[in-house]
Amino acid sequence: MNIIEFKLGKITYHFTVSEQQQALLSLTDETRIDLTTWRGFSEALETSIIKAIPEALTPPSAQEIKHAQTIAHELNLLLPEDYTKRVIVCRQFIQQHLLDHQRLLSMFNNVKGKLLK
Known part of the structure; x- marks a missing residue:
């Protein structure tokens, strides 16, 4: 798995995982992570949503x-x-x-x- 893709509303987010990240992922246990605990994630998400809105x-x-x-x-x-x-x-x-x-x-x-x- 080297691509992460998810949809929020009409926006599709796409991220390519690096080789180093893939190697690290192979060592992990199944884990659930709450993204609201990531510092700056909410602001980055809001910024990306605003950029996706037509200017008008x-x-x-x-x-x-x-x-x-x-x-x-x-x-x-x-x-x-x-x-x-x-x-x-x-x-x-x-x-x-x-x-x-x-x-x-x-x-x-x-x-x-x-x-x-």
Whole structure:
């Protein structure tokens, strides 16, 4: 046995065992190992699952969500449905309103600068 393959949902994981690992495996007794006890396994598994999700369906980052919320608040806009669940929705909202938001910030900074003189 030199290949390990298992499925989780629609993801198939594949690993080729090295010759040294095969030699070690031949010396083992049948053992059950709980992968939740492996340090870092859960994070590596989550990372691999996220990479397998089509980009249009991935969740936006916390920074993208905060940016969309800031734009909506400062421009007095409603946020689109699913902006916290689908990166494409969040990014489209940001791109659609980014220029208006930058203009608002520019005007604010200009007025603030004149008031402070």
